Amino acid sequence: MASFTFTPESAERVKIKVLRKYRDLAKENLIFAPGQEDQLVNQLTVLLKRDVRYVEFTISKALADPNGNRL
16 A cells, blocks of 8 residues: 555656656656556556665655655
8 A cells, every 4th residue: 555645736746756757767657647556656666676665755755845846
């Protein structure tokens, strides 16, 4: 179970921030919507070759400042 939840606006903002940080990912790799947080975490663990804690931490940082430019 993911330690965060998305709204439609925050989901789009996180997608933008993740694509900026990991330029080798494509938009097609990040198809998700609110309610699919676990699916996103699982996708990113495989794509980034990182563990679940790292991915959740990265997404939580993006959600902490939704209007900011940093991830």
